[in-house]
Amino acid sequence: MKNMFKMSAVLLVIICGVLACSSDESSILPSSNEGGDTGVIVNGGDADISVLSSYFNTANTTFVINDDNIVITTTSEPDHKSAYYPTNHALYETYTDAGFVQNPNSIVEQDITMTIARYPVVASTHTATDLGSIGIAVNSVSIYNQYAGPDNQALTNEIASFDQGSGHPQAQGGYHYHLESVWLTQQNGNEGLVGILLDGFPVYGTHENGVQITNADLDVYHGHTSVTADFPSGIYHYHVTAEAPYINGDGYYGTAGILTN
Ligand SMILES: [Zn+2]
Numbered sequence: 685m686k687n688m689f690k691m692s693a694v695l696l697v698i699i700c701g702v703l704a705c706s707s708d709e710s711s712i713l714p715s716s717n718e719g720g721d722t723g724v725i726v727n728g729g730d731a732d733i734s735v736l737s738s739y740f741n742t743a744n745t746t747f748v749i750n751d752d753n754i755v756i757t758t759t760s761e762p763d764h765k766s767a768y769y770p771t772n773h774a775l776y777e778t779y780t781d782a783g784f785v786q787n788p789n790s791i792v793e794q795d796i797t798m799t800i801a802r803y804p805v806v807a808s809t810h811t812a813t814d815l816g817s818i819g820i821a822v823n824s825v826s827i828y829n830q831y832a833g834p835d836n837q838a839l840t841n842e843i844a845s846f847d848q849g850s851g852h853p854q855a856q857g858g859y860h861y862h863l864e865s866v867w868l869t870q871q872n873g874n875e876g877l878v879g880i881l882l883d884g885f886p887v888y889g890t891h892e893n894g895v896q897i898t899n900a901d902l903d904v905y906h907g908h909t910s911v912t913a914d915f916p917s918g919i920y921h922y923h924v925t926a927e928a929p930y931i932n933g934d935g936y937y938g939t940a941g942i943l944t945n
């Protein structure tokens with residue numbers, strides 16, 4: 685893919701030379717590939733997400749680097765206390781928040797495998813996220829989208845069932861986050877890496893350079909391109925925001941990989 689992109693770029697330059705295209709690069713590159721004031725132009729497959737490996741080598745995850753893809757496995761068991769762990773589990777703890785309405789499910793170890801692009805690029809056609817896992821957080825927990833169920837049901841009524849870590853299990857015991865995990869923010873800071881979505885692009889916290897990110901700062905997929913602590917040359921990335929759609933917007937920015945569970 686990387687070589688194909690480079691060949692395409694070379695072809696574009698040749699074609700532009702023949703046709704005397706505008707020298708404005710925005711006419712030949714997707715606007716989202718531009719890094720703005722930083723002058724960074726990425727997402728032509730230049731960013732290698734294998735640099736995120738150390739975040740995912742935990743008790744509950746594995747992160748395998750191949751030539752062109754990354755395979756992440758997870759049990760999706762949170763590393764924080766939860767009212768949803770079985771009462772005999774070391775991390776079981778009641779949650780006494782006044783608004784908490786516990787659902788009837790209990791956390792069960794999952795067997796999730798996500799095979800994603802090592803050098804993610806913008807997709808020519810953007811696909812919607814599915815219900816179920818759309819990514820994996822750095823503490824192994826699955827990331828779900830902004831909907832409670834089919835036909836884009838709003839999360840509104842489910843939010844009361846989020847525990848002390850801001851997640852909950854579904855009927856098969858799969859624990860997941862739909863929005864900011866207060867636990868992750870406390871552990872890793874509000875600008876820290878939150879996880880990776882199925883298209884290979886990373887998700888960062890609620891803030892950047894000390895400023896809270898809002899939906900207005902992001903595109904319809906809920907991301908933008910800039911440098912991050914892990915990618916000094918820049919990369920497209922999603923952000924967690926306080927308001928819906930929280931993590932992902934209108935589908936994947938890149939091409940979704942393969943998820944099995
Ligand atoms: Zn849910």
Ligand SMILES: [Zn+2]
Pocket residue numbers: 888892908910921923
């Ligand atoms: Zn950002």
